[in-house]
Amino acid sequence: MTRFxxxxxxxxxxxxxxxxxxxxxxxxxxxxxxxxxxTDRPGDPEAGVVVMTTRGDGNCIACHRVAALEEYPFHGxxxxxxxxxxxxxxxxxxxxxxxxxxxxxxGTVMPAFYKSExxxxxxxxxxxxxxxxxxxxxxxxxxxxxxxxxxxxxxx
Amino acid sequence: MTTRTVAAxxxxxxxxxxxxxxxxxxxxxxxxxxxxxxxxxxxxxLDGALPxxxxxxxxxxxxxxxxxxxxxxxxxxxxxxxxREVWNAALGSEGKSCASCHDDPESxxxxxxxxxxxxxxxxxxxxxxxxxxxxxTDQMGAEAWGWDSDDMKNMTALLASVSRxxxxxxxxxxxxxDIWERGREMYYTRYGQLELSCASCHEQNYxxxxxxxxxxxxxxNGFPVYRFSTxxxxxxxxxxxxxxxxxxAETFAIGSDDLLALELYVASRGNGLSVEGPAVRH
Numbered sequence: 001m002t003r004f005x006x007x008x009x010x011x012x013x014x015x016x017x018x019x020x021x022x023x024x025x026x027x028x029x030x031x032x033x034x035x036x037x038x039t040d041r042p043g044d045p046e047a048g049v050v051v052m053t054t055r056g057d058g059n060c061i062a063c064h065r066v067a068a069l070e071e072y073p074f075h076g077x078x079x080x081x082x083x084x085x086x087x088x089x090x091x092x093x094x095x096x097x098x099x100x101x102x103x104x105x106x107g108t109v110m111p112a113f114y115k116s117e118x119x120x121x122x123x124x125x126x127x128x129x130x131x132x133x134x135x136x137x138x139x140x141x142x143x144x145x146x147x148x149x150x151x152x153x154x155x156x
Numbered sequence: 157m158t159t160r161t162v163a164a165x166x167x168x169x170x171x172x173x174x175x176x177x178x179x180x181x182x183x184x185x186x187x188x189x190x191x192x193x194x195x196x197x198x199x200x201x202l203d204g205a206l207p208x209x210x211x212x213x214x215x216x217x218x219x220x221x222x223x224x225x226x227x228x229x230x231x232x233x234x235x236x237x238x239x240r241e242v243w244n245a246a247l248g249s250e251g252k253s254c255a256s257c258h259d260d261p262e263s264x265x266x267x268x269x270x271x272x273x274x275x276x277x278x279x280x281x282x283x284x285x286x287x288x289x290x291x292x293t294d295q296m297g298a299e300a301w302g303w304d305s306d307d308m309k310n311m312t313a314l315l316a317s318v319s320r321x322x323x324x325x326x327x328x329x330x331x332x333x334d335i336w337e338r339g340r341e342m343y344y345t346r347y348g349q350l351e352l353s354c355a356s357c358h359e360q361n362y363x364x365x366x367x368x369x370x371x372x373x374x375x376x377n378g379f380p381v382y383r384f385s386t387x388x389x390x391x392x393x394x395x396x397x398x399x400x401x402x403x404x405a406e407t408f409a410i411g412s413d414d415l416l417a418l419e420l421y422v423a424s425r426g427n428g429l430s431v432e433g434p435a436v437r438h
Contacts, residue, residue: 062367077364078371109360111350121347121406128397130406135349 020141023099023116023134032104033092038114038141048150051143058098058113058139058147068154079110086152094151098144113139184213184432187227190321196428201328205359211429212372215363216437220384223436232313232382232434235306235389239314242307248298257295261318268312268319268431272420274331281335281416284312285391303411309380309389316380316433323430324377326423339421342414348405354422357399374399375426376419378435385438392419 016022019040028034037043051058053072061069063078085094097104099114116134124131139147184192194214198206213221227233243254243261258264268284275282275290282290288311289300301308328336346353357366358374365371380389393410396418400407408414 059367074365074368076366078361078366109352109356111352119347119349119351119405120345123348123401123403123405123407126401126404128401128405128407138349 017141022141023114023137026099026114028096028100028103029092031093031096032100032102033090033096034099035092037145038095038099039145041142041145043142043145043147043149045146045150045153047143048146048148051139051147052150057143060147063110066154082151082154084154084156086155089151091148091152094148095144098139098147098151111138113137114141114144182214184211184221184224186225186320191430192321192432193323193428193430196323199424199427202425205355206373206425209375209426209429210362210373211432212375212378212437213432213435215370215372220436220438224432230382230434230436231387232380232389232436233317235310235382236314236317236434239307239310242311243314247292248296250295250297252296254291257291261314264315265318266322268316268433269322269325270327272326272416272423274327279331281332281420283416283419284315285411288312304391304394306389309391312391313380313389313434316431319431320433321430323428324423324426326420326427328420328424332420335417336420336424338414339417339419342418343421346403347400348403350403350405352403354399373425374422375429376422377426377429378432378437380433381435381437383437389434390437392422396422 016025017039021036021038026034026038027036049069052060052066053069055062060066060082061072061075063076065075065077065081065083067081067083069075089097093104097110100112101108101110102112114137116137119133119135122131122133122135123129182194184194186192192211192213194211196209198204198209213224223229223231240261246253246256254261271287272281272283274280275287278290280286285301285303285308288308292298293300301311343354346356354374357371361371362373363371376392376395379392379395381395382388383390391410393412393415396415397407397410408418
């Protein structure tokens with residue numbers, strides 16, 4: 001019985017903080033947008049900059065050019081430049097794209113930052129060792145909100 | 157401004173163009189004698205996945221590129237020279253050296269382009285590493301070398317160097333077809349928490365920057381490569397492992413059947429490019 005309980009505990013979904021929507025509970029609309037914020041604390045654009053530019057975090061600039069983040073080195077070209085993205089995308093769309101861009105762009109190269117299972121040979125970070133799902137998503141709910149808050153400042 | 161100055165300026169602009177841009181002047185003539193094929197028609201079995209195949213050399217900085225033009229500048233050649241000494245050394249209980257059976261290393265010209273290759277007697281696909289170990293253990297009575305050991309990387313670098321300029325030409329049909337298909341499946345599998353396949357980077361995004369790196373088509377014709385980041389020779393399997401690890405995936409073991417299948421498939425994507433090893437990379 002104890003062993004059974006342990007197995008159940010291991011297979012249980014990741015713990016979710018109060019006031020947060022966990023990766024499993026997120027609802028995407030038919031276009032891949034997420035209307036409801038993932039946390040009840042508003043996103044902080046400055047914290048979003050840290051996520052966008054930090055290698056262990058979102059590292060978004062590894063693939064995207066962002067003129068407003070010019071002071072940080074090494075912007076990639078794998079994704080489109082994000083300048084002015086808030087002029088044609090809503091917060092709900094941006095939240096959906098960051099959480100799981102494959103909902104809006106099927107087959108896209110962009111990783112899903114708020115997803116915890118369904119991976120092929122999931123690894124433990126960059127160690128090359130195996131990891132057991134569910135994995136902690138690449139970004140926390142709050143980090144997603146912070147990134148969305150920063151993207152919403154990119155109006156031109 | 158005279159037309160001549162305009163022309164000169166335009167020319168200067170052209171010369172300053174990034175090396176990966178379409179550039180009629182791009183040419184790699186090693187030691188002023190070995191012509192390297194930098195672009196070749198895509199092999200038929202790629203079914204149009206690439207418009208042409210391009211050597212990884214093309215995507216490197218001019219400074220890195222220049223180091224491959226002359227063996228005096230290529231840090232990888234140091235290891236080739238070390239392997240030349242081992243080539244002539246009696247290693248195992250039989251008192252034989254590589255030279256006892258094969259004369260000089262130049263007699264190995266033509267070997268590197270066709271590996272990995274089916275071994276009829278053993279009934280298995282063999283990489284160059286496996287063939288070298290077969291000689292060591294079965295012919296010379298010596299210990300096998302580790303896949304990623306210095307001795308092994310040096311020797312594969314020597315064997316590559318004597319075939320430089322020859323087109324990669326691995327067979328993909330007959331007894332190896334199933335293995336080749338397994339390799340192709342791996343190439344297009346989106347591994348790890350980042351869900352990226354080899355194709356995500358090297359087929360869909362070659363020529364693009366990812367962080368500070370210019371993505372190439374990920375060919376293996378330059379292996380083993382000398383890398384500045386590790387200041388050492390790097391084997392193909394080691395490179396594959398690193399690329400898979402970077403997708404936040406569980407990697408495969410060096411020397412595993414999985415990476416051997418991938419080695420065959422990736423080699424076949426480069427059929428037609430020249431052997432360049434030891435190439436210089438950052």
